[in-house]
Amino acid sequence: MRLAGIALGLVMLAAAPAQAGTVSAAVAANFTKVAEEIGADFKAATGHDVVFSFGATGALYTQITQAAPFEVFLSADDKRTKTAIEEGFGVEGTEFTYAMGKVVLYSPTIDVTDGAAVLAANAFQHIAIADPKTAPYGAAGMAVLEAFGLTEAVTPKVVTGENITQTLQFVESGSAELGFVALSQVSGKPAAQVWRAPQEDYPAIRQNAVLLKTGAANDAAKAFLDYLRSEPAIAVIKAAGYELE
Missing domain, CATH: 3.40.190.10 (Periplasmic binding protein-like II)
Incomplete structure (x- = not known):
């Protein structure tokens, strides 16, 4: 033994x-x-x-x-x-x-199957985006708005997260109806809640x-x-x- x-x-x-x-x-x-x-x-x-x-x-x-x-x-x-x-x-x-990475528009309350149309309609009160000065995903989200010619119209409704984690928290808590986050953060969510921004609309x-x-x-x-x-x-x-x- x-x-x-x-x-x-x-x-x-x-x-x-x-x-x-x-x-x-x-x-x-x-x-x-x-x-x-x-x-x-x-x-x-x-x-x-x-x-x-x-x-x-x-x-x-x-x-x-x-x-x-x-x-x-x-x-x-x-x-x-x-x-x-x-x-x-x-x-x-x-x-x-x-x-x-891939940036997506995410909302647990709005059907964003056609995210471009949702952004263009601008019917939401707040959209969460990570600080574009420090967070690459935030910069990507702003680039998407610029690509659609919506920067001026949507910027007043932006709720800025310190990072992408806080940005997601803003959306899930209801502080913002939708927001730009990383695909990895919302993988597995229903398709109607996640819209993949076109790759050509933001820097890789x-x-x-x-x-x-x-x-x-x-x-x-x-x-x-x-x-x-x-x-x-x-x-x-x-x-x-x-x-x-």
Whole structure:
């Protein structure tokens, strides 16, 4: 019995990672649910923990420039990751696209099957859009309004969310009847509640990741970015409504 117990203990030690670590990750709010799922899978596969901080991409980048202890950055665009490298916060050669986002018009109370017609009718009282200065999905929503020539008419009705998570909360709480959010946030909702904005009406939302210099010596941080490109992670990302290049 004693020998069997020792043998089992040795097997468990062999299966565990030699040095389980912790990763501090700054992640765009639209990717919250997916990141949490991938983080759990990553821990199960490697033993490493991931501590997530979610928010608007621009706000997260500001924190990075102010010495926030993040080790990896999952942006909602490809602008900030490039800027991070240019300004000395990101590690050159580690940037890659982990997802291609889609912006949608969402409403739990209005039939938005023909979202263009709903926007043109302008019969709603409030529309929620994430701050376009800091949130790429907010910028995409404003681009859609511009494409339809509705910026001037609709802007007075905009309720601005700090990030895409708060924007969705505004819609679901009734503070706004509808809003522009990420497809991944409302996947599984009835078709009449979700209208996919035409891709040609807003810039491609290329979501990039980069290793930050604060995490350059952390093997767990590098392992997390590697895992983000693995087949299991890609399957989760695609299932959430994102595309990959």
